[in-house]
Amino acid sequence: MIGYILCFFTKLVCGLTTRWIGCEPSQKQRVYFANHTSHLDFLVIWTSLPREIRKNVRPVAAKDYWGKGILRKYLSSKIIKAVLIDRDKTALKDKDKNPLNKMVRALEENSSLIIFPEGTRCNGDKINNFKSGLYHLIKKYPQAEFVPVYIENLNRIFPKGEFYFIPILGSVTFGTPIYLKEDELKKDFLNRARQSIEEISQQL
Amino acid sequence: MKLKVDPHMIEIVILMFSCLAIASTITSFLKKRVKEGKWSLIIKNLNMHIKSWWFMCVIFILMLISKRICSSLLFLLLSFMALREYMTISITKRTDHRTLFWAFFVIPPLHYYYLYTSWYGMFSIFIPVYAFIFLPARNVITGDCDRFLERNSEIQWGLMLCVYCVSYAPALLTLKIPGYEGQSTKLLFFIACVSQTSDVLQYVFDTLIGKHQIARKVSPNKTIEGFLGGVICATLVGTLMSGITPFSMLQSAGFSFLITLSGFFGNLTFAAIKRDRGIKDSGSIIQGHGGILDRIGSLCFSAPLFFHLVRHFFIQ
Numbered sequence: 085m086i087g088y089i090l091c092f093f094t095k096l097v098c099g100l101t102t103r104w105i106g107c108e109p110s111q112k113q114r115v116y117f118a119n120h121t122s123h124l125d126f127l128v129i130w131t132s133l134p135r136e137i138r139k140n141v142r143p144v145a146a147k148d149y150w151g152k153g154i155l156r157k158y159l160s161s162k163i164i165k166a167v168l169i170d171r172d173k174t175a176l177k178d179k180d181k182n183p184l185n186k187m188v189r190a191l192e193e194n195s196s197l198i199i200f201p202e203g204t205r206c207n208g209d210k211i212n213n214f215k216s217g218l219y220h221l222i223k224k225y226p227q228a229e230f231v232p233v234y235i236e237n238l239n240r241i242f243p244k245g246e247f248y249f250i251p252i253l254g255s256v257t258f259g260t261p262i263y264l265k266e267d268e269l270k271k272d273f274l275n276r277a278r279q280s281i282e283e284i285s286q287q288l
Numbered sequence: 289m290k291l292k293v294d295p296h297m298i299e300i301v302i303l304m305f306s307c308l309a310i311a312s313t314i315t316s317f318l319k320k321r322v323k324e325g326k327w328s329l330i331i332k333n334l335n336m337h338i339k340s341w342w343f344m345c346v347i348f349i350l351m352l353i354s355k356r357i358c359s360s361l362l363f364l365l366l367s368f369m370a371l372r373e374y375m376t377i378s379i380t381k382r383t384d385h386r387t388l389f390w391a392f393f394v395i396p397p398l399h400y401y402y403l404y405t406s407w408y409g410m411f412s413i414f415i416p417v418y419a420f421i422f423l424p425a426r427n428v429i430t431g432d433c434d435r436f437l438e439r440n441s442e443i444q445w446g447l448m449l450c451v452y453c454v455s456y457a458p459a460l461l462t463l464k465i466p467g468y469e470g471q472s473t474k475l476l477f478f479i480a481c482v483s484q485t486s487d488v489l490q491y492v493f494d495t496l497i498g499k500h501q502i503a504r505k506v507s508p509n510k511t512i513e514g515f516l517g518g519v520i521c522a523t524l525v526g527t528l529m530s531g532i533t534p535f536s537m538l539q540s541a542g543f544s545f546l547i548t549l550s551g552f553f554g555n556l557t558f559a560a561i562k563r564d565r566g567i568k569d570s571g572s573i574i575q576g577h578g579g580i581l582d583r584i585g586s587l588c589f590s591a592p593l594f595f596h597l598v599r600h601f602f603i604q
Contacts, residue, residue, distance in 0.1 A: 099372060207382065237376065239382075240380060240382075240385075243382055246385055248389060250385065251372050251392060252375050252380075253372060253373065253376040
């Protein structure tokens with residue numbers, strides 16, 4: 085119920101349009117990866133998925149933002165069931181806290197994921213280079229479909245460093261799934277993944 | 289609550305409802321039959337208009353029940369949605385964020401509040417004077433001079449078109465014409481009918497007999513035949529409606545002609561804005577609610593002119 089209200093408000097605030105141009109909504113296990121421009125991004129993708137699918141999709145979010153405060157903590161853990169990851173370097177050494185392990189564990193529990201391979205929010209003018217996490221994830225778990233998602237205008241609605249939003253209309257577009265080619269280098273794959281999102285933005 | 293309902297208007301609303309019901313039935317019937325050719329385009333366009341007419345019908349009923357507050361709130365909502373579409377297709381910068389916040393959440397509600405309280409003086413100058421000075425002042429604090437003139441003009445234009453001009457439609461209700469007190473809802477009905485008739489008929493004539501383009505670069509579908517047909521027919525409709533207005537037949541004809549003419553240029557202006565941004569109709573980037581910007585073009589230009597002319601000539 086609260087999830088439903090949350091979706092309603094996200095749609096109201098962002099005036100969301102959802103387009104599926106490269107694939108259809110499906111219960112298949114997927115990893116949605118998208119450009120990252122605002123704190124609302126994963127909420128926006130989560131909202132634009134059909135209700136049945138949404139239940140099984142877990143966004144990967146930064147613990148230092150979504151693990152703070154009663155409301156944010158409640159929403160991210162109880163309603164959205166986000167996979168909260170530590171962003172500091174020390175977490176990499178800890179086996180339980182390692183972001184990659186956490187994501188793989190969630191995938192093994194049969195959830196789909198929403199991730200933002202840029203690692204941090206960008207100004208939205210261009211898509212930054214991807215962190216290597218996406219590559220390691222597809223290496224460890226190649227059976228999932230990796231779907232590129234382009235989020236438009238969220239950087240204008242709720243930009244980095246602002247407290248309030250302005251009601252510009254945003255959109256979410258799902259592109260064609262990509263797979264890891266045999267012997268593909270890390271750098272090439274990450275580039276190709278980034279381009280797949282850029283291609284969506286050019287098609288609009 | 290004391291209801292002061294204009295008996296004329298009740299008849300009009302009932303008539304409107306029955307006409308719309310008939311029109312809806314006919315078009316949905318035809319939609320299934322006619323699949324190809326010019327007529328199918330016309331039916332599709334008509335269907336789109338009928339949907340917004342149902343919406344207008346509901347607005348008129350709400351206005352009859354409680355005039356001022358409902359019309360102010362409804363048109364505030366309309367302005368807000370239009371402004372949202374407008375700003376989405378405008379090029380704004382990150383640094384405009386806080387100025388835009390004012391433009392969205394403070395200025396339109398205040399403007400409609402002045403309308404609600406019938407403070408005509410403030411209503412008519414708030415956006416052209418106060419907002420015009422305040423917004424660039426707020427924006428200059430950010431220190432971003434890149435395309436400063438364009439960014440600020442865009443915001444001011446958005447407020448003028450989507451808020452200021454649109455609000456003249458409900459402002460018609462505040463006009464107190466001697467001998468026509470409490471009946472000014474019919475003025476709004478008059479302008480809505482004339483401009484909608486003109487919009488629809490222009491499209492019909494364009495598709496059926498249109499040959500000579502009138503504004504090739506801005507809107508290639510508009511033709512001289514459509515323009516003339518729409519203007520003449522809508523002026524006729526307006527003339528016949530003089531019974532419900534405080535005007536004589538001739539005055540009605542004059543006003544109708546003005547409404548259709550300015551409405552035509554309003555639509556053309558919005559087409560030019562969209563073309564400038566590379567968008568054919570705002571419904572294509574904004575799915576779901578069909579594109580309000582496509583609808584308000586004619587009203588935007590005709591309502592302020594109509595209001596001020598009526599105010600000038602009929603209120604001493």
